[in-house]
Amino acid sequence: MKNAHKYRPFRFSVDLPDRMWPDKKLDKAPIWCSVDLRDGNQALPVPMNVDQKLEYFKLLCDVGFKEIEVGFPSASQIEFDFIRKLIDDNLIPDDVYIQVLTQARPHLIERTVEAVQGAKNVVLHMYVATSEMHRNIVFKRSQEEVKKIAVDGTSYLKTLLPRLEGSNVLYEFSPEAFNMTEPDFALDVCQAVVDTWNPDEVGGKVILNLPTTIEGSTPNVYADQIEWFCRNFKGRDRIIVSIHTHNDRGTGVASTELALLAGADRVEGTLFGNGERTGNLDIVTVALNLYTMGVDPGLDFSNLPQIRSIYERCTGMSIHPRHPYAGDLVFTAFSGSHQDAIKKGMDLLKQEQKEYWEIPYLPVDPQDLGRSYKAIIRINSQSGKGGVSYILQEEYGLEVPKKMHPYVGKKVNEVSDKLVRELSTQEVYNVFMENFVNISEPLDLEDYTIKTKGKEVSIEADIKTNRKTESITGKGNGPIDAFVNALKARGWNNFDIVDYHEQALGKGSSTEAVAYICINRNGVDYWGVGRHTDTIAASLHALLSAYNLSEKE
Ligand SMILES: CC(=O)SCCNC(=O)CCNC(=O)[C@H](O)C(C)(C)COP(=O)(O)OP(=O)(O)OC[C@H]1O[C@@H](n2cnc3c(N)ncnc32)[C@H](O)[C@@H]1OP(=O)(O)O
C-alpha cells in the first residue's frame, strides 16, 4: 500500500490520563432509539414506501423501542405523509416517542413541526455538522458562524413550540461528526444549544447526540471523547448523552459499547446495522451482547428470524451468513473439534440442570433467539466423528456407541471428501446405513428359531451365501452366544465379540431394536449394526454385519 501518506493520523483525541471507563462494567440497558426509518431508510437504493414503513414501524414497536426516529419529514412528501398517517390514524403506542430530524434551516424546521402536530410524544431532532472538515468544505464558515447556525436553529424551533401545545416534546441536538470536531468546540456548541433551549424552562432534558458520523479512530478514542464530554458539560443532569455510531472502520459496535462504559445514556442505531456506507450501529448486536452477559436489554429479539425476514422484505437488504446472532451460519459448526465440543456440551446439558448456558462455540442458546438446534452441526470434509454421531443421534435417534464413532466418522468423511461438498443429514444417514447396518453379503440371515431349556439356549439359523442357503445350529448361554457357536462350528470363525450395545428406536408399535456389535478378527476391530423389529434378530444381524465387513477387507 504505497499511498498511506495520503491519510493523516487521527487528530481529535482528548487528553484523559485519569479515564475511568476501562474499569466500568456494562450492567444495564441504555435507552434505545431506532433510526431505521430515517438514517437506515436514507441509505437505501430504494427508500421504503409508506406501507413498508408502516410495517417496519409496527415491528420496531413490537421489539420494544420506545423512541423511534420516523423520518426526515421535510425531505419528501412520502416522509411527511407517513408521519401524518402514524399520527392521524392513531398508530403510535401511547408510550412511544416518535422522533423527526431536520437541518437548522427555518423552512425545514417549520415543515418538520407541521409534520408532528397532534402527536402525543415527540423528539424534535436538529443537526448541524461541527467538524473542521464540514466547516471548511460544506458550510465554508468559521467556528462561531457554525455555532450560530445551531443556536439560531434551536431558537427558531423553540418559537414554534406553541404549535405543539398538548404534546410531550423533547429536543435532541446532534453536533454531526462530533468525533471529528475539536472537543472544546463541540462542547461549546452543545452548551450554547442547551442554554438556548433551556430545559429548566421548557421541561424535560435535552438529548445531546454525539455521533461518529464517519468513524475515524479506534473505539477507545471515542470513549475518551464521551467521558471527557460528560465530565466537562456544565449541567450534566440537564442532558441525556446519546451516541450514534457508524461502522466505517468496522467498529461501530465496539465504539458504542465503550462509549456506554464512558457514561452515555442512550444509543441510536438500526436493526442489523443498515445505514449509510458500512452502516449504522447494529442495535441487535449490542442488545444481544448485553443479553449474553446476563443483562436484560429491554428489547425482544426472541424471534429473530421473523424480525430478519420483515427487515429483508422492507429494506431489500440481506443479512450476511456470518452476521452476529442473525446470520444463517452463526449457530453452525462444520469443523470436527468444534462439533465434538458442542456435542459434549449438549449431552451434558441434557443430563444436568445447569445454572448458566455453557456450550463451547455456542455463546448463546439458539432457541432464545427463535432458532432451532437443527443446523448447529453440519457435515463436510472438515467434520469429525463427534459431529456425525450428533447428527445420527439428534436427527435419527441412533445412539452410536462412542467406540464406534471413529469408524462412522471416517466413512462419512471419505464420502464428503470425494464429493467435495457438504452432506445433508439424509446423506450422512445413508452413509451410516449403507456401510454398517444389516450388511448381508456374503452371509445373510434368512430365518432362525430359538429354543430355551433351563439356562441353555439353542439356535437353528438359515444362512444364505451367494451360492446356497445353509442351516447351522449352535448352543450357548444366550441367543448371541448360541449364534456365535453355530457360525464357528460351520467354520466361519476366528473372531471374538468385544463390544455390544443395543437401543430401542421409535415408540409404540413402530418401535425397532438397534444392536451395535464389535468383533475382533486378527487383531482388527469391525463394527456392525443390526436393525429389526425383533430384538434378537437385530443382534444377529449386527453380528453378521460385523463379520461380513471383516470379510470385505
Ligand atoms: C449525517 C446525516 O445522516 S444527516 C441527515 C442526512 N439526510 C438527508 O440529507 C436526507 C434528507 N435530505 C433532503 O431531503 C435534503 O437534503 C433537504 C430537504 C434536507 C435539503 O434539501 P436542499 O436544500 O434541496 O439541498 P441540500 O441538502 O443540498 O442543502 C445543502 C445546503 O444545506 C446546508 N446545510 C447542510 N446541513 C445543514 C444543517 N444541518 N443545518 C443548516 N444547513 C445545513 C448546506 O450548507 C447547504 O447550504 P448552501 O446551499 O448554502 O451551500
Ligand SMILES: CC(C)C(=O)C(=O)O
Ligand atoms: C443526524 C446525525 C445524528 C447522523 O445521522 C449522523 O451523524 O450520522
